[in-house]
Amino acid sequence: MLSGDIPPNQTIYIKNLNEKIKKEELKRSLYCLFSQYGKILDVVALKTPKLRGQAWVAFLEVTSASNAVRQMQNFPFYDKPMRIQYAKTKSDCIADADGSLGPKEKKKKQDDKAERKKRGDEGQQSATENGATAENGGRTASSRQGNPNAHEAAAPNSILFIENLPHETTSAMLELLFKQYPGFREVRLIEAKPGIAFVEFEDDIHSSMAMTALQGFRITPQNSMAISFAKK
């Protein structure tokens, strides 16, 4: 595999990120960008010399991570193509969500690290109680997968395709909604086809964030906007 032979993981590891971006902004942007693939449990980014330019995004579902790895591969993010793989290990937030890692284990891990830093390793390992708990049986924790998107998603780009609009929607209404997000360019309604619209942003990063923010927005009680990337 191009992803470097790392087995699927709920968490994705992203590298080649623009190191000039402040940590908080980076995390927010990653959150926005990737929540189009499913629920995100945590985003981790550190600015230490060893870890800058990298981040972890932990999803609730492995399938979200898989789609993200494929579809967002090389996505130009702050002018640099993201390199995405599965994370090598399980995120703490997932471990304590599924109970495969007790709080003591967590602490032990940190102690190990601290010790190694001080003395180098002494090869001493005490409790190996986490052996069998790593794999969570065959239990699909996500049996209720109600993914309504059966169609193939278009690659991220600067233009959004909006569906399920009430027929009386005007471009002024849509503009009001979308222009609150940075990078907004214009709204285009299709006269011949009521109920759909195109909304253009400066680039795919900004369109992605608006999509995430407004996905499913109830423009009327019976109309929830369905937003996807426009097909090229």
Next chain:
DNA sequence: AGCACA
């Protein structure tokens, strides 16, 4: 290039 959870 670089796989953590301050």
